[in-house]
Amino acid sequence: MTKHTIVALVADKPGVLNHMASLFRRRGFNIESIAVGHSEVPHRSRMTIVVDGANTMVEQVRKQLDKVVDVVKVFDITGDAMIARELALIKVTATSTTRSEIIEIVDIFRANIVDVASDSVTIEVTGDENKINSLLKLLRGFGIKEIAKTGRIAMARGAARASPVEKKATKAKGKKTS
Amino acid sequence: MKLTGAQMVCEGLVKEGVGVIFGILGGALLPLYDTLPQYPQLRHILVRHEQGAAHAADGYARATGKVGVCFATSGPGATNLVTGIANAHLDSVPVLAITGQVARPFIGKDAFQEVDITGITLPITKHNYLVMDAAEIPKVVKEAIYLARTGRPGPVLIDLPRDVQIEQAEFHYPAKVDLPSYKPTLRGHPAQVKKAAKLINEAQAPVIIAGRGVIISGGYSELKELAETAQIPVITTLLGISCFPESHALSYGMLGMHGMAYANMAVDAADLIIAIGMRFDDRATAKVSAFAPHAHIIHIDIDPAEIGKNVRVDVPIVGDAAAVLKELNKLVNPAKHIDWVRQLDDWRKEHPLTIIRDTEQLLPQYVVRQIYEATKGEAIIVTGVGQHQMWAAQHYWYDRPNTFISSGGLGTMGFGLPASIGAKVGCPDETVWCIDGDGSFQMTIQELATIVQEKVAVKIAVLHNNYLGMVRQWQEMFYGKRYVATPLSSPDFVKIAQAYGFPALRVEHKKEVIPAIQKAMEEPGPFLIDFNIEPEENVYPMVPPGAALSEVLEGPKKQAKAAKDSAKLPVSNL
Numbered sequence: 001m002t003k004h005t006i007v008a009l010v011a012d013k014p015g016v017l018n019h020m021a022s023l024f025r026r027r028g029f030n031i032e033s034i035a036v037g038h039s040e041v042p043h044r045s046r047m048t049i050v051v052d053g054a055n056t057m058v059e060q061v062r063k064q065l066d067k068v069v070d071v072v073k074v075f076d077i078t079g080d081a082m083i084a085r086e087l088a089l090i091k092v093t094a095t096s097t098t099r100s101e102i103i104e105i106v107d108i109f110r111a112n113i114v115d116v117a118s119d120s121v122t123i124e125v126t127g128d129e130n131k132i133n134s135l136l137k138l139l140r141g142f143g144i145k146e147i148a149k150t151g152r153i154a155m156a157r158g159a160a161r162a163s164p165v166e167k168k169a170t171k172a173k174g175k176k177t178s
Numbered sequence: 179m180k181l182t183g184a185q186m187v188c189e190g191l192v193k194e195g196v197g198v199i200f201g202i203l204g205g206a207l208l209p210l211y212d213t214l215p216q217y218p219q220l221r222h223i224l225v226r227h228e229q230g231a232a233h234a235a236d237g238y239a240r241a242t243g244k245v246g247v248c249f250a251t252s253g254p255g256a257t258n259l260v261t262g263i264a265n266a267h268l269d270s271v272p273v274l275a276i277t278g279q280v281a282r283p284f285i286g287k288d289a290f291q292e293v294d295i296t297g298i299t300l301p302i303t304k305h306n307y308l309v310m311d312a313a314e315i316p317k318v319v320k321e322a323i324y325l326a327r328t329g330r331p332g333p334v335l336i337d338l339p340r341d342v343q344i345e346q347a348e349f350h351y352p353a354k355v356d357l358p359s360y361k362p363t364l365r366g367h368p369a370q371v372k373k374a375a376k377l378i379n380e381a382q383a384p385v386i387i388a389g390r391g392v393i394i395s396g397g398y399s400e401l402k403e404l405a406e407t408a409q410i411p412v413i414t415t416l417l418g419i420s421c422f423p424e425s426h427a428l429s430y431g432m433l434g435m436h437g438m439a440y441a442n443m444a445v446d447a448a449d450l451i452i453a454i455g456m457r458f459d460d461r462a463t464a465k466v467s468a469f470a471p472h473a474h475i476i477h478i479d480i481d482p483a484e485i486g487k488n489v490r491v492d493v494p495i496v497g498d499a500a501a502v503l504k505e506l507n508k509l510v511n512p513a514k515h516i517d518w519v520r521q522l523d524d525w526r527k528e529h530p531l532t533i534i535r536d537t538e539q540l541l542p543q544y545v546v547r548q549i550y551e552a553t554k555g556e557a558i559i560v561t562g563v564g565q566h567q568m569w570a571a572q573h574y575w576y577d578r579p580n581t582f583i584s585s586g587g588l589g590t591m592g593f594g595l596p597a598s599i600g601a602k603v604g605c606p607d608e609t610v611w612c613i614d615g616d617g618s619f620q621m622t623i624q625e626l627a628t629i630v631q632e633k634v635a636v637k638i639a640v641l642h643n644n645y646l647g648m649v650r651q652w653q654e655m656f657y658g659k660r661y662v663a664t665p666l667s668s669p670d671f672v673k674i675a676q677a678y679g680f681p682a683l684r685v686e687h688k689k690e691v692i693p694a695i696q697k698a699m700e701e702p703g704p705f706l707i708d709f710n711i712e713p714e715e716n717v718y719p720m721v722p723p724g725a726a727l728s729e730v731l732e733g734p735k736k737q738a739k740a741a742k743d744s745a746k747l748p749v750s751n752l
Contacts, residue, residue, distance in 0.1 A: 011359065019300055026301065056486075063483035069305040069325060072359040 003032070004058045004078045005154045008047040009039055011070040020047070020071070023064050029053055033086075033151025044072060048153045077156050084154040087124070088132050089114070093143035094121045102142060109135045120145060183312035184213040184343040187276065187336075190319030192219050193351055196247050196274075198603055200225055200234040200596075204251025206278030206291060209343035211249075223603060223632050226624035228255050230596035232262020233622070235273045237600030239266075240583045241558060241608075243396075245326050246271070246600060251278040253291030256337075257298065261590060264302040266333040268587025269417060270390065272326040273333040275299075281341040282310060296337050304332030312345035317352055324355040329362030330481040331394060362480060366497035366505055374452075374476045374493045375509030381450035381474075383518045384410045387433060387462075390417035390586075391455015391479060397500030398422070398579045401454065404503055408513040411522050413441045415456045417586040420576035425555075430522055431531065433727065434462040436568040439529035439719045442727040444522050448473045455479060455499040458488040459587065468726035478502045529732060531572055531719070540688050542566060542641045542711045546573040549611055549639060552695045557609040558583060558601050560636075562594030562618030565647040568717045570613040592621025598636045599628055609637070609699070616642040616668040626678040629704045637698045638706040640671050643713040651716045656723075671708035682706035 010016045017036060024031055032050040039046035051058065058076060065074045094102055094116075102121060106113055111125035125135055129152070136144070181189065187210060191199075198221045203211040214222055225231045228250040235246030246266075250259045256277040266273040280289040296306045305325050307318050315338075322334040378384060392401050401422055405412050411430050412422045422429055431438035433445055442464075445451065451473045456462070463469040469489055477484075477491040478499055485494040495502050534543045546569050549557070555575055560583040561567040567584055576582050583601055585593035598612035619640050629636055650664040675682030683694045685707055698705040719730045 015296065015300070018297070022301055060483065060487055067481070067483055069357065069360050 001052050001054060002058075002078065003050060003052050004076055005082065005084065005152065006049045006051065006058075006062060006065075006074060006076050007154060008049065008065060008074045009041070009072040010045050010047060011072070012038070012043045012045045013070055016045075016068070016070045017047075019068050020049075020065055023061055023068075024049075024051060027057060027061055029057075029061065035151035035153045037153075048151065050152050075156075077154060081157040082154050083157060084128050084152050085126055086129060086132055086152050087126050087150045088136075089146075089148045090123045090125065090136065090139060090144060091120055091146040092123065092139050093119060093145060095119065098142055102139070105135070105138050111135065179349050180346045181349040182209070182213065182343065183309075183315050183338065183345050183347070184210040185216070186312065186315040186347070186349055187319060187338070187343075188213055188217040188220060189349065190316055190323075190351065191247065192217060194245070194319070194323045196245065196323075197221060198223060198238060199247045199249055200231040200238070200600065201249030202226075202228055202231060202251065202255060203249070204255050204278060204291070206252035206280055206340045207249060207255070207338075207343075208278075209340060210276070210278070210338065222249075223599070223628065225596065225628050227622065228258035229262050229592065230599075230622055230625045230628065232259045232273065232275065233265065233590070233593050233596035234600035234603070234625075235275075236262060236266045236269075236271045236593075237560060237583055237597030238604040239271050239273055239600070240597070241580070241601035242604040243580075244272075244604070245274050245323055247274045247276070249276050251291065252280055252295075252340075253293045255291075256293055256295040260298060260302070261588075263299055263333045263335065265585055265588040265590045265593060267302045267304070269585065270331050270394065271333070272331040274322055274326050275333060275335040277335060277337050278343075279308065279337045279339040282339045283341075285339065296335065299335050302333070303335050306335040306337065308337045308339075309342055310339070311347075312342050313347040315342075315347075316350060320352050321355050321357065324357075325360065329360070363482070363496045364480070364498040364501050366478065366495040366502035368505070370493060370495045371502065371505045372509060374478075374495060375506055377450055377474055377476060377493060378408060378410075378452065378506075379511045379513070382515070383448050384408070384450040384452060384515070385444050385448040385473075386410050386412045386452045386454060387415065387445070387456055388412060388418045388421050388454045389415040389456025390421070391499045392418060392421035393455075393580050395455065395480075395498045395500035397455075397503050400500050400503035400507060402426075403507050404452075404510060407507065408510050409515045409519055410452065411444055411519060413437075413444060415459070415462050415586075416571055416584065418456060419571055419582040420578065420580055423577040424575040425577050428519070430526065432571060435464060435721045435723075436572070436717050436719065437462075437721075438526075438531045438572070439730045439732050440522060440525035442719075442721065442730050443525050443529070445470050445473075446726070446728040447521075451475045453477045453479075454503065457481075457484045460488070463489065463727070464721045465724060465726040468728070529719075534573070538688055539712045540686065540691070540710065542569045542643075542709070542715055543573045544688065545639065545641060545691055545709050545711065546570055546613065548691050548695055549613070550574045552692070552699055553609055553611065557581065557611050558605060560584070560594055560598035560601050560610060560612045562614040562621075563589045563591045564615040564618050565643075565651065565715075565717050566613055566615040566618070566641040568648075569641070591618040594618055595622050595625045595636075595638070596628075598638075599625060599632075599634050602634050602636045603632075612636050612638045614638065614640050615647060616640055616644065616671070617646040617666055619671075620668065623674070626675065626680075630679045633703065635703045638704070640706065640708050641711050642668060642671065642708050643711050643715070644668055645713060648717070650714070654714070654716070671706060675706040680704045680706070682708065684708045684710065686710045
């Protein structure tokens with residue numbers, strides 16, 4: 001079992017997310033996280049899906065995803081050098097005695113305090129899972145009241161992966177594609 | 179020019195060359211049906227149950243190679259299509275299903291006869307559409323037909339709310355389809371083709387396993403050229419039957435659970451498998467870990483997701499079967515493989531399938547053989563699912579391309595009669611025989627009314643044994659002969675046919691078989707023969723579930739070897 005990061009460019013239409021999720025469900029995969037947002041191309045959304053599974057099974061699902069007509073392209077970027085980020089909002093109990101200690105930790109992690117109340121502070125942190133987990137570990141002692149996390153979003157480093165749409169556009173300009 | 183949504187659907191269908199629609203109307207599809215008289219080019223065939231519409235469209239598509247079209251209303255009409263759509267999906271058949279939907283303001287409110295059919299059919303269609311704007315209809319119809327018939331074909335569904343059918347919009351029919359995310363690979367990668375040719379040229383004991391992909395691509399002559407050039411034995415899957423002439427010296431029948439013993443032995447002993455347009459279904463491979471243990475595998479398929487799904491593949495080639503074979507043939511050297519072909523011929527002599535027991539009993543194999551003789555092997559044979567399907571696959575020899583139509587992947591009992599209607603409507607000049615079992619037949623028996631109303635001259639042979647025979651065979655072999663829920667009290671099918679208004683005969687003795695078939699052939703319209711066959715006849719050869727292809731049982735004598743009880747059966751896809 002390996003944790004896979006799958007990136008998909010899909011048509012921005014109703015039902016696409018449902019279709020993709022159902023292909024994972026059918027094979028008994030539990031989707032660990034899924035993040036969807038607009039991409040650089042109009043009417044195309046970009047999804048980042050994190051699943052745990054055997055390589056051959058994930059590859060089978062990737063091929064099935066690729067067959068969905070509204071899916072433009074799917075990459076499994078697990079083995080690639082990639083940038084992966086999550087965003088978390090963490091509400092921590094903070095009294096006048098603990099607040100300064102919390103602020104110190106937040107600074108070390110280059111996180112931000114985005115809300116302060118009389119008995120709590122809310123912290124915004126961006127980073128990979130390790131960073132967020134380490135921060136959570138340190139904050140746990142103060143008493144965590146609430147956590148909200150986005151799923152992972154990811155991108156391969158460098159110019160290694162071009163979407164087919166991008167490739168087409170470059171070709172049209174008569175340039176060589178990577 | 180402004181048209182209503184319903185008119186735009188019909189215009190689109192006419193422009194795409196659709197001639198026949200199988201369907202049943204209902205409230206949500208009334209506007210579309212009301213428009214049909216304006217388009218006399220579109221023949222509508224009223225079926226008696228929507229499952230029949232989907233199967234008829236499926237049979238029509240398989241027989242003609244064109245897209246089969248079916249209509250059903252919202253709610254129950256749409257859900258009744260589901261089995262037929264799933265059947266077309268698993269067997270890669272181009273079917274376009276158009277369903278009515280409640281009017282837009284009612285969607286999502288559990289309105290009368292509302293069902294989320296695009297949601298329900300998501301995993302069993304190649305693509306589907308819920309059309310919320312009449313102006314989109316031309317593009318949707320064009321795309322749907324294109325998606326259904328290109329690449330790996332499959333069913334596409336269009337869900338049309340009632341008010342969208344009435345809504346008027348400007349009609350612009352697109353000249354071509356623009357789907358950047360859908361570009362099937364047709365030509366095989368040259369480097370892969372080269373690698374495949376090298377393996378073929380080096381092989382000592384190669385075998386071709388050809389599937390329905392060869393039929394879909396029309397690659398009959400390319401397949402024949404490959405087989406003849408390098409003298410490679412050809413084995414087919416169930417759905418590959420008739421992609422290669424079965425009387426050809428290099429034809430070694432079908433592989434799999436009820437395949438010929440010699441075909442399974444050949445696959446087991448081969449040093450190279452050239453799999454073309456097939457998907458290594460578990461009924462074909464038997465125990466997959468013991469499949470072709472000595473062989474390299476070349477897999478040619480248009481669907482990249484099929485490559486490596488069930489078996490390890492040494493040389494994958496994604497592409498259209500005919501196009502890839504054409505390129506491959508340029509690189510394959512003439513060869514003889516004399517010893518290997520002789521070995522297969524010896525196995526065929528030692529383990530014949532073609533000999534039918536000499537007895538006065540009325541054997542189903544004998545019936546199938548007599549239909550073969552009477553039609554000179556030139557009919558289109560359509561089957562249901564069960565023992566009769568296997569006998570029809572084994573004992574009729576298919577020399578003409580695309581003459582065997584059967585439900586493979588889904589194994590849908592009840593497929594036979596409606597699919598034979600579709601085949602006959604699509605190919606009116608062909609003789610179409612529906613070979614069915616009494617269990618399978620009764621699942622869609624209401625379509626007898628359709629053949630009478632629409633004057634569809636199919637010939638129906640019911641192999642009637644008063645059992646759900648295939649399941650009974652499993653109970654006999656693996657469940658201690660406990661015949662739970664398999665005995666059937668079937669009606670008098672002769673009286674049934676007569677009640678529907680067409681002639682029929684009952685056959686109880688062997689000597690009546692030939693005259694009855696002759697009578698059926700002479701009759702210009704539909705005809706039914708109720709063959710009261712030996713009730714506990716079994717299908718052999720058989721590879722028991724969980725066993726390897728090499729562990730084939732050829733007859734009841736060797737049955738002792740089979741697992742005695744279900745509890746001892748290894749985990750497999752029963």
